[in-house]
Amino acid sequence: MDSLITAAARALAAGDPLGALNRVALRDDAPALALRGIAMAQLGDFDRARALIKSAARGFGAKEALARARCVVAQAEIALGSRDLAWPTRALDHARATLDAHGDRVNAAHAHALEVRWLAFVGRLDDAERRFATLDTAALPPASQALQALIEAGIAMRRLRTHAARDALDRAARMARRSGIGALMAEVEQAAGLLREPAARVVARGEARLLRLDDVEALFASDMLIVDATRNGVRAGDIVVALATRPVLFTLARMFGEAWPGDASRDALIAGAFRIGHADETHRARLRVEMGRLRTMLRPLADIDATARGFTLAPHRAREVAVLTRPVEDDHAPLLAFLSDGQAWSSSALALALNASQRTVQRALDALASAHKVQSIAGAGAAGSRRRCRVSPRRCCCRRR
Known part of the structure; x- marks a missing residue:
């Protein structure tokens, strides 16, 4: 691996996507494409990130199983970030096994954590807890430990175990400070704020x-x-x-x-x-x-x-x-709770998370759009041409940033 690829990877690990792009933005070899895709994901451009990671996966040869497995993990993280909950979990399981076999514990644990997050997103908390209990975080870097603690805190909050949630958030805050990543520290602070707000x-x-x-x-x-x-x-x-x-x-x-x-x-x-x-x-x-x-x-x-x-x-x-x-009585409060995370959700992802039919979710979105509580935006990439919605910043008080 050449020095520019190594420097870009270190910049991404430190939460500096612009620094990584400065080193590999003009390169189109597979490792550079993968790093560019991760950088674009950190900047929030999930459609571009998805395309770059796919190109990188095609660029790696059949014998480069480890690199291809890392691309699968990156694709899964982009899917979760863009709230595309229909991505194939079997591919992630296979990638995690490959990473374990090659001794890449950090990325294997990250793949494990992504699976736990997906289970929590779709409401399978029992499965999420069982999967999380088998995750060993002791040897992971501080940023990864902070992310695992955030997942633990999220499950504890949904289980109404506030003491366990606070302990997990305290660990997440310590690990985030050790990592020095500002965005991660802000995410931990935002999660901790949920315990101080009316529930x-x-x-x-x-x-x-x-x-x-x-x-x-x-x-x-x-x-x-x-x-x-x-x-x-x-x-x-x-x-x-x-x-x-x-x-x-x-x-x-x-x-x-x-x-x-x-x-x-x-x-x-x-x-x-x-x-x-x-x-x-x-x-x-x-x-x-x-x-x-x-x-x-x-x-x-x-x-x-x-x-x-x-x-x-x-x-x-x-x-x-x-x-x-609920703090605010609304027939569509569960749907608004998902949309209030600031991300754009497709109707199919909302249907999966709410365990409802897609047509029911679409009718609810139409009603909320008529009341100017959500806004419809164009969606592409893995979501195809499906409509994607997010909370309207002008009319809904429950949006969090």
């Missing part, structure tokens, strides 16, 4: 207040019965009743939680659960059927007692009832 809103006895992530963790550890509108379930301690697939039952449970310790009237329950303005006997009969189903579902946690006006929730052991919601 949810709780309604109890008619009063609402915002909660941070550690407050939500404490709420779940308390002896309260919680109607969780962030996951569409009812929980008390370790007992969780999932109602995500029973929207009518969950709406009824939420109305009971918001009315507690009082009762909810039959007319209000019918209007809220069935979305009608005027109730007749058929609706009252349907309400009785749904109430029977909800009583059965909530039997481990609470009873539902009839009153002269309607119904009230009677917890078995919990002394208080609360309703937990």
